[in-house]
């Protein structure tokens with residue numbers, strides 16, 4: 001007779017003796033325990049032979065222990081509960097609640113498992129005071145305690161030094177610490193606003209890096225022997241094939257961490273060392289879904305964008321390299337016009353976030369579902385607005401133009417450095433210039449720059465070189481200010497107006513002019529984790545296809561000519577918009593220059 005069956009038989013005898021279960025119903029159940037491997041209590045409860053509470057009370061009485069109807073999970077300190085690995089707690093249905101000088105107070109659903117009580121006594125090195133609870137109560141409490149720990153990320157003190165993490169995993173050879181370690185990692189990533197988690201084996205250990213605001217940092221290390229269990233755990237969560245270690249795999253994890261819904265895209269790649277590395281992209285609704293007014297547009301850009309997305313037809317293009325925040329911008333636009341009376345269809349690769357009210361399709365080239373074929377199918381679905389992830393080829397461009405000309409608003413992206421180049425790129429795809437002119441209504445180029453932490457940024461007076469790099473030399477500012485004053489610029493262009501006017505009115509020399517301008521550099525404080533930066537925002541170049549730019553497209557003018565004309569009509573280049581954000585203390589000169597290296601300044 002197996003141990004489980006023997007134990008069940010013993011419990012069965014007690015329950016019969018105490019009148020909880022009639023003897024004639026017990027025998028077949030004990031037989032089932034042997035066949036199915038379920039516990040007697042589980043069979044009694046699922047078979048509705050006896051209820052949980054009656055069983056627990058009978059066991060408590062038999063052992064001379066108290067029965068506890070309810071467990072106050074909030075009152076259980078993490079450091080007490082976590083002394084017992086979760087798999088052990090679940091297997092033996094035992095949970096420590098409190099500890100004092102004299103003993104440790106535990107609840108169990110099975111007080112007859114004396115070995116478990118012995119183990120707890122050994123771990124805490126003090127006597128165990130036991131109370132009996134129902135099976136359901138103890139399992140719920142165990143789950144909630146561990147969820148709580150996972151949610152707050154205190155699993156193994158990830159705030160402490162990295163050695164602690166290693167030791168924690170070494171403590172036990174069962175799976176629970178790995179699960180806790182991975183859960184804690186996700187919680188830490190969300191807390192520290194990481195966009196990506198990289199787990200990779202190195203010479204001696206496993207290194208975990210977070211990408212925060214575009215920069216990678218080492219956040220944890222673990223002993224190399226744990227690379228396999230860590231990888232397996234992540235693969236299980238992402239529904240990947242654990243056994244496949246030679247081919248790349250892609251998967252997805254959906255989690256709730258501290259009340260926030262988090263989607264994680266998982267990618268595994270084998271390395272030459274025989275191990276895999278895992279990169280996870282974290283998609284937090286709160287960072288992907290921003291309002292149009294939260295993107296960091298200047299008032300002019302905001303007004304134009306808001307007008308463009310409310311037009312009935314036309315193509316709006318967003319351009320920039322990978323990771324420049326194009327998707328966030330497109331989502332913000334769609335969200336703005338997302339009403340029940342508007343049919344919005346999107347083709348994305350992949351769908352980064354599901355937005356209620358939108359019909360989103362994940363394109364898969366491998367099965368023939370391309371941007372072009374999705375877009376063609378959309379047009380038979382009576383759409384008002386379509387968003388197509390990217391225009392990469394003539395076919396997609398043709399259909400997008402057709403859609404626009406037949407009364408649909410089309411949003412898409414292109415890979416070009418600046419807004420004017422998008423027009424020439426379409427012409428290079430063999431699209432007739434007159435079709436570009438009659439369909440494209442606006443092009444937004446963008447980059448992401450890190451925002452200074454407002455709590456610790458350090459003001460300073462910029463050097464002449466820095467001003468020159470941002471085209472903020474007094475001569476140019478004065479020129480801009482003159483245009484503002486003449487009404488050529490929108491009157492809300494306050495930063496330039498203020499700075500330029502100051503220079504004009506006081507007729508300052510260069511030396512003094514520099515002293516009037518204040519820039520900021522990063523400091524470091526608790527709010528930003530000593531990084532000096534907090535979050536990222538876009539810098540933008542929004543080109544309107546209007547009476548200035550339109551005729552140039554028809555004439556097949558080069559990008560430089562288009563750019564010069566657009567700027568003279570009031571468009572700010574990426575670097576101009578960056579300069580505005582430097583002037584208003586949002587970011588640094590270095591951030592803007594790094595993000596706009598290829599943004600060629602056109603001399604006016």
Ligand SMILES: [Zn+2]
Pocket residue numbers: 453454455456457523524525526527528529530532533
């Ligand atoms: Zn700070």
